[in-house]
Amino acid sequence: MSDADAQGDGVAKFEDPHRGFIGTLQHWLHVNPALVPLIVLIASLITFGLLLGSKFFSPFALTLILQQVQIVGIVAAAQSLVILTAGIDLSVGAIAVISSVVMGQFTFRYGLPVEVAVACGLIFGTAIGSLNGWLIAVMKLPPFIVTLGMWQIVLAANFLYSANATIRSQEIAEKAALLQFLGSKFKIGGAVFTVGVLFMVLLVIVLAYVLKHTAWGRHVYAVGDDPEAAELSGVNVKRTIISVYAVAGLICAFAGWALIGRIGSVSPTSGQLLNIESITAVVIGGISLFGGRGSILGTFFGALIVGVFTLGLRLMGADAQWTYLLIGALIIAAVAVDQWIRKVAA
Numbered sequence: 426m427s428d429a430d431a432q433g434d435g436v437a438k439f440e441d442p443h444r445g446f447i448g449t450l451q452h453w454l455h456v457n458p459a460l461v462p463l464i465v466l467i468a469s470l471i472t473f474g475l476l477l478g479s480k481f482f483s484p485f486a487l488t489l490i491l492q493q494v495q496i497v498g499i500v501a502a503a504q505s506l507v508i509l510t511a512g513i514d515l516s517v518g519a520i521a522v523i524s525s526v527v528m529g530q531f532t533f534r535y536g537l538p539v540e541v542a543v544a545c546g547l548i549f550g551t552a553i554g555s556l557n558g559w560l561i562a563v564m565k566l567p568p569f570i571v572t573l574g575m576w577q578i579v580l581a582a583n584f585l586y587s588a589n590a591t592i593r594s595q596e597i598a599e600k601a602a603l604l605q606f607l608g609s610k611f612k613i614g615g616a617v618f619t620v621g622v623l624f625m626v627l628l629v630i631v632l633a634y635v636l637k638h639t640a641w642g643r644h645v646y647a648v649g650d651d652p653e654a655a656e657l658s659g660v661n662v663k664r665t666i667i668s669v670y671a672v673a674g675l676i677c678a679f680a681g682w683a684l685i686g687r688i689g690s691v692s693p694t695s696g697q698l699l700n701i702e703s704i705t706a707v708v709i710g711g712i713s714l715f716g717g718r719g720s721i722l723g724t725f726f727g728a729l730i731v732g733v734f735t736l737g738l739r740l741m742g743a744d745a746q747w748t749y750l751l752i753g754a755l756i757i758a759a760v761a762v763d764q765w766i767r768k769v770a771a
Contacts, residue, residue: 454766458711459723461762465709465755466726466733473737480740484615488622494706494732495621496521496687498725499680500699501706502628503673505724508707509636510649510669511716512561512568516553517677518699519579524550524681526583529592529691532601539601547678553579554674558667576700587693594689608686621683625725628676632721645669649716705752706731709759730755 454460474482481487500517507514528546531537537545553575560571597604607621636642644665647655652662680699685691710727712719731752738748 451766451768454762457720458713458718458766459720459726460711461759462710462723462726462730466730469730469733469737473733473740477737477740481737485617486736486740488616488618490729490732490736491622491625492617492619492687493735494728495619495625496680496684496696497699497702497706497731498625498728499621499628499683500677501703501710501724501728502625502632502721503676503680504703504707505710505712505719505721506632506645506669506673506676507568508649508704508712508714509645509716509719510666511652512666512669513572513704513714514554514557514670514673515569515572515700516557516576516579517673517680517703518696519576519583520550520553520674520677521681521684521699522693522696523553523579523583523586524678525685525691525695526587526681526693528604528682528685529597529601530587532604533592533596539603542601543603543682546681547675550678550681551671551675554677555667555671557674558670561670562663562666583693589693591693592691597685597690604682604691605686605689607683608689619686621686624679624683628679629721629725636721641665641668646717649718651717702731705756709752709755711759711763713763714760727759 500521503517504514524546527549528539528542531542531545532539557568557571557575560566561568594605607619607624609620610617611620612618636645644655644660647658647660648662648665655665656662681696684696688695706728707719707724708714708727709730710719710723710725712723734751735748738745738751
């Protein structure tokens with residue numbers, strides 16, 4: 426503090442310390458959490474583009490990546506909301522699958538109009554998510570334990586209710602085409618998109634806006650950062666947590682609908698790895714597992730990174746295990762970067 430500052434208005438003033446390049450970079454990444462996965466995504470696209478040329482950099486190949494990650498991207502969006510509150514949801518995959526089973530069974534077993542069956546599936550997913558949120562927010566049970574238990578319950582209920590029977594694609598196409606709606610394809614030039622891809626992109630845009638520009642979005646970040654401070658500032662922490670898990674359940678139900686369109690059938694054995702894949706996309710996308718920091722756009726980039734590595738290595742003829750090896754390394758690196766960036770706020 427200079428003498429002039431002290432004598433001028435009687436208020437102590439402190440100059441900002443010079444951060445240097447590393448400090449500035451650390452602060453910049455803290456303020457823009459989606460930047461790291463975006464850089465990794467661009468670098469991986471350039472790398473595979475140089476290695477594979479037009480074989481990789483074609484409209485069909487690039488849009489194929491979007492088609493492959495659409496289900497994971499939707500479920501990861503739900504997982505992002507939960508992790509932003511410093512929680513975790515291990516039941517997201519099971520919710521998606523049982524929602525799809527409800528849609529199929531209500532249509533073919535009970536003869537309900539397909540529109541009603543889809544609505545029932547969406548409501549069912551929302552109800553399971555709400556129950557998760559109530560157990561965590563009101564009963565004060567740990568999110569990991571609640572969702573681990575719910576994953577087992579929903580998974581078992583899924584197989585018991587469906588009798589492990591698959592509703593075939595041809596049967597759905599003939600009698601209930603709406604169930605496959607999100608798998609409908611359309612072309613723009615040489616690129617091939619699906620309605621599910623369009624839904625994923627719109628979902629990310631809407632959630633990005635809601636989290637940044639609405640009171641509910643600010644409450645989600647506040648609860649994840651410090652629930653006690655959020656409570657003192659007037660945030661209804663319990664209601665926020667319940668609403669987050671309910672919205673996550675609804676999004677997972679939409680993922681279940683998209684899953685029918687993606688594989689063409691209603692199968693109780695589908696989506697077995699969605700839990701792990703969604704968490705992978707969130708972590709690589711730069712959302713902090715400690716809550717309160719991150720961007721839904723980062724999760725979208727994280728899902729795309731996995732898709733790029735998967736397709737790129739497949740086109741190179743590499744063993745599939747290399748994909749898991751590299752994705753595992755990215756997960757550890759992402760957590761290390763998150764810890765480093767968090768030191769800015771320490």
